[in-house]
Structure formats: structure tokens, C-alpha cells
Amino acid sequence: MPLAVELRDVAFGYARGRPVLEGVTLAVERGEFVAIAGPNGGGKTTLMRIVLGLERPGAGEALLLGEPAHAFSRRVELGYLAQRSQLVIDAPTTVREVVAAGRVARRGLLGRAGRDDRAAVAEAIARVGLAAQADVPLRRLSGGQQQRAFIAKALAGEPSLLVLDEPTTGVDVEAQEALAALLEELHRALDVTILYVSHEFGAVERFVDRLVLVRGGIVFDGPPGQLPGMWHDPSHAHA
Amino acid sequence: MLESEFMRLAFASGAIVGMLAPAVGFFLVQRRESLIGDGIGHVAFAGVALGYLLDVSPVATALVAAVAGGVTIEVLRSRRLAASDQALALVFYTGIAAGVVLISLAGALNVDLFSFLFGSILTTTRTDLAVVAALGLTGLAVVAVLYRALAAVVIDEEASRVAGVPIAALNVAIAVLAAVTVAVSMRIVGILLIAALMVMPVIAATRVAWSMRSTMLIAIGLGLASVLVGLSIAYYGDLPPGGTIVLTAAGGFVLASAVGAVRG
Numbered sequence: 061m062p063l064a065v066e067l068r069d070v071a072f073g074y075a076r077g078r079p080v081l082e083g084v085t086l087a088v089e090r091g092e093f094v095a096i097a098g099p100n101g102g103g104k105t106t107l108m109r110i111v112l113g114l115e116r117p118g119a120g121e122a123l124l125l126g127e128p129a130h131a132f133s134r135r136v137e138l139g140y141l142a143q144r145s146q147l148v149i150d151a152p153t154t155v156r157e158v159v160a161a162g163r164v165a166r167r168g169l170l171g172r173a174g175r176d177d178r179a180a181v182a183e184a185i186a187r188v189g190l191a192a193q194a195d196v197p198l199r200r201l202s203g204g205q206q207q208r209a210f211i212a213k214a215l216a217g218e219p220s221l222l223v224l225d226e227p228t229t230g231v232d233v234e235a236q237e238a239l240a241a242l243l244e245e246l247h248r249a250l251d252v253t254i255l256y257v258s259h260e261f262g263a264v265e266r267f268v269d270r271l272v273l274v275r276g277g278i279v280f281d282g283p284p285g286q287l288p289g290m291w292h293d294p295s296h297a298h299a
Numbered sequence: 300m301l302e303s304e305f306m307r308l309a310f311a312s313g314a315i316v317g318m319l320a321p322a323v324g325f326f327l328v329q330r331r332e333s334l335i336g337d338g339i340g341h342v343a344f345a346g347v348a349l350g351y352l353l354d355v356s357p358v359a360t361a362l363v364a365a366v367a368g369g370v371t372i373e374v375l376r377s378r379r380l381a382a383s384d385q386a387l388a389l390v391f392y393t394g395i396a397a398g399v400v401l402i403s404l405a406g407a408l409n410v411d412l413f414s415f416l417f418g419s420i421l422t423t424t425r426t427d428l429a430v431v432a433a434l435g436l437t438g439l440a441v442v443a444v445l446y447r448a449l450a451a452v453v454i455d456e457e458a459s460r461v462a463g464v465p466i467a468a469l470n471v472a473i474a475v476l477a478a479v480t481v482a483v484s485m486r487i488v489g490i491l492l493i494a495a496l497m498v499m500p501v502i503a504a505t506r507v508a509w510s511m512r513s514t515m516l517i518a519i520g521l522g523l524a525s526v527l528v529g530l531s532i533a534y535y536g537d538l539p540p541g542g543t544i545v546l547t548a549a550g551g552f553v554l555a556s557a558v559g560a561v562r563g
Contacts, residue, residue: 112461135461136462138461138462138463139458140457140458140461140462141458142455142457142458148331149330149453149454149511150328150329150502151325151508151510151511151515152509152510152511152513152514153454153510153511154510154511157450157454157511157512158454158455160447161447161451161455162451162458162462164447164451164462164464165451165459165462165463165464169465170444171447172447195510197509197510210455210458213454213455213458214458217462223461
């Protein structure tokens with residue numbers, strides 16, 4: 061069975077700029093929960109975009125579930141939580157409507173929502189603990205609850221790989237802890253591969269199988285317990 | 300009022316435009332592209348002028364020009380050749396300038412041209428109604444079929460792209476729908492006011508709606524009501540229909556804002 065993610069000696073740089081990434085080799089097994097961390101500008105977001113096939117590496121090879129990432133044919137298997145996921149539209153949009161948007165790729169452009177779609181949406185909402193707020197406009201919820209709604213949206217597509225980009229941005233420490241616990245619970249219950257990309261990793265350090273630190277290349281790849289003390293995230297005391 | 304055929308034709312064509320304009324405008328407003336209808340309208344003006352110059356149907360040439368303008372804005376924006384507002388400005392000003400030059404070449408600065416600029420719903424013919432019905436009802440059907448996908452894109456474009464939703468095709472679809480809306484609405488409210496009917500009912504609806512779907516449906520209802528009430532006021536008050544319809548839509552916004560404020 062192919063790996064969930066495989067990067068082979070990947071390099072990337074923007075035109076007329078210095079290289080963002082060089083010599084990146086990474087293998088993520090199916091079902092792993094991996095945090096990809098590093099300083100801002102270190103290349104972790106670029107690495108994530110290469111993994112998702114949104115950028116093509118300048119050198120090397122990026123594979124997603126065994127296929128070239130840029131030409132990946134089973135995109136419905138990808139769940140993605142964009143950085144600062146929040147509604148920017150004016151129309152009052154309920155949690156259920158936001159989560160239902162996560163089913164569109166699976167149903168197709170012209171497909172109508174069926175009973176199984178409604179069930180998947182309801183299940184995803186329940187999994188993130190928002191069943192009581194399902195028909196409440198998102199803007200009336202807290203930042204942490206809105207983040208959960210977008211995670212439910214990603215889950216509604218029944219992904220085999222869930223990628224979260226800076227999921228804790230703009231969320232207080234308490235909500236970060238709750239989010240990390242939720243991800244651990246989802247990881248165990250759904251056996252989904254999770255890539256957690258963030259400059260902060262303290263919240264998930266207890267839960268992840270591996271921690272990958274990126275700074276122009278991979279400078280650490282291993283269990284969080286083996287991380288040299290000076291690299292620990294000081295924003296979370298329990299680390 | 301409805302004893303006259305010209306009013307029956309006006310109400311029928313106005314009703315279709317009153318529903319189509321906010322249905323398409325809904326997605327433009329959510330994408331922060333409220334003024335795109337204006338930009339496309341000015342390209343449609345160039346199309347009307349081209350029609351006069353070539354001595355062919357101005358509605359047909361306006362439709363072609365509007366679609367070209369809408370797709371151009373989308374291509375400039377999506378390929379990052381220009382920022383959204385810059386893409387709109389480029390097409391907007393090129394359209395109006397081309398229109399002025401072509402009108403001059405055609406020697407068509409006349410009353411008929413003004414009917415496109417400011418609307419002339421009371422001169423709607425059975426043929427006009429057939430064109431409005433065919434294009435308008437097709438546009439409404441496309442919005443209904445693509446609603447879930449278009450909603451997914453305005454809710455979260457990046458995640459939809461990652462999951463394989465064909466974003467580029469949907470964005471072009473919206474641009475074409477906006478162009479068709481402008482083309483079929485020219486005779487109703489006029490090129491200069493069409494964007495108002497695409498936007499104002501939607502903004503009003505957000506003040507009182509409780510969900511995305513209800514926003515869309517209320518906006519369509521307000522658009523329809525604006526046309527029917529505005530046309531009636533224009534008939535009895537001997538006022539210009541296009542401006543009266545848009546002012547009625549503005550009144551709808553004030554009313555919806557008051558209701559929204561009272562409800563908290």
C-alpha cells in the first residue's frame with residue numbers, strides 16, 4: 061500500500077528568489093498524525109502546498125497516495141483546513157451549510173444532496189461537538205467553534221488525508237488545547253492521516269506520532285520526545 | 300393597468316429579470332464583486348454600439364460583448380494578471396470608451412440608444428419577452444443546478460480547490476451568468492442601473508435572513524417585488540420605470556434594515 065505522502069529530494073524556489081526548500085525527503089505512513097512546524101518563512105507552508113499538489117517542486121518528486129501530487133486523481137480524499145478559516149461572506153451561513161459545502165466534491169458539480177450526504181454532514185457536526193449549534197449562523201459562534209465547524213466541513217468529505225494549515229491562528233490557548241484533543245480523538249476514531257502545519261506545535265506535541273521541523277529543509281524528524289530542548293515550543297507549559 | 304398588452308409584456312419580462320438579477324448577484328456580492336455588473340454593463344454598451352454599427356441586433360452583440368467582458372475580468376483576476384478591482388476598472392473603462400467611439404462611428408446617438416442606457420421596459424415586444432424568457436429561465440435553471448457548488452466556492456474557495464471542485468469553470472460560469480443577466484436586463488432597467496438590481500436585493504436580504512439559502516430566496520423575492528411594485532408606481536406616477544424600480548429596491552433595503560434592527 062502506498063504511503064500517504066512521499067517527498068523525494070524536493071527543492072522549491074520562486075523566480076529570482078533564494079530557494080525556499082532544498083533536499084526535502086519525507087515519508088508519511090497512512091494513519092500517522094504528524095506535526096510540521098517551523099518558523100515563519102521557513103518553508104512549511106510551501107511544503108504543505110507541494111504535498112497538496114498546489115505547487116510543483118522545482119526538483120525532486122512529490123507523491124500523494126502513490127500518485128504525483130500535482131496530478132492527483134482522487135482529490136475527494138483530501139480534507140483541508142485553510143489558514144484563518146472563517147467566513148468572509150455577508151450572508152448569514154449556518155454551521156450545517158458550511159459543513160455541507162464539504163460534500164460537494166464527493167457528490168459532483170451537478171449532483172443533488174441525498175440522504176447519505178445529509179447523514180455525513182450531521183455526523184461530522186456531531187463529531188466536533190456542534191450538534192446543538194447546527195442551524196446557528198456561524199458568525200454567532202466563538203473563534204474556536206468556528207474552527208470546529210470548518211474541521212467538520214473537512215471531515216464531511218470523508219477524507220483519508222486531513223491537512224490543517226495554522227489551525228491555531230487567532231485562537232486562545234484554551235481553545236488550542238481543545239482543538240488538539242479533538243484532533244487526537246478524530247485520529248483514533250477515523251484512522252485518518254493528519255498533517256498539522258503550524259509555527260506552534262505545543263498544543264499537539266503530546267498527541268502526534270512525529271514532529272517534522274522545517275527551516276529551508278527538514279532539520280528534525282522524529283518523535284516529539286527526542287526533540288532537543290532548545291526547539292520546544294515555549295507557548296505551552298506542559299511540553 | 301394589466302388591460303394594456305404593453306404592461307402585461309413589461310410585467311412578464313420584468314418578473315423574470317427581477318428574479319434572475321439577484322439570483323446571480325448573490326454570488327457576486329458574497330465574492331466582494333458587487334460592482335462587476337457595472338463593468339460588464341459598460342462592455343454591453345460597447346456591444347450595443349457595435350450592433351448599430353454593423354446593423355445587427357444590438358441585444359445579440361451586447362450579449363456577446365458582455366460575455367467577453369465578464370470572462371476577461373475573470374481571466375485577469377484568476378491568473379493574477381491584475382487585482383480584482385484593477386481587472387474591473389480595465390474592462391469598465393475600455394468598454395465605455397469603445398462604446399463612445401463605436402456610437403460616434405455609427406451615428407447612433409439617438410433615443411433608441413437611450414432606451415438601452417436607461418431602460419425601456421414599456422416598449423417590450425413579444426419577441427423581446429421570448430428572448431428574456433429563454434435566456435432568463437435558462438440562467439435561473441443553471442443557478443439552481445450549480446447552487447451547491449457555487450455556494451461551496453464562496454464559503455471556502457481554497458479548500459474546494461484542494462478537494463477537486465473545478466473552481467475555474469465555476470468562476471467562468473458566474474461571469475457568463477452575470478453577462479447574460481446584464482444583456483437580458485438592458486431593456487428593463489437600463490445598462491446604467493442593472494448592477495443595482497443584482498446587488499441591492501441581496502444586501503437587503505442579508506439584513507433579515509437566517510441562513511445562506513434564505514438569503515438567496517429572500518433576495519429573489521425582493522428583486523421580484525422591486526420590479527412589480529416599481530413598475531406599478533411608474534405606471535400610475537408617470538415616472539421612468541428603470542429608475543423607479545431601482546429606487547423601490549433601495550426602499551426595500553431601508554425596510555429590511557429596519558426590520559433587522561428591530562429583531563436584533
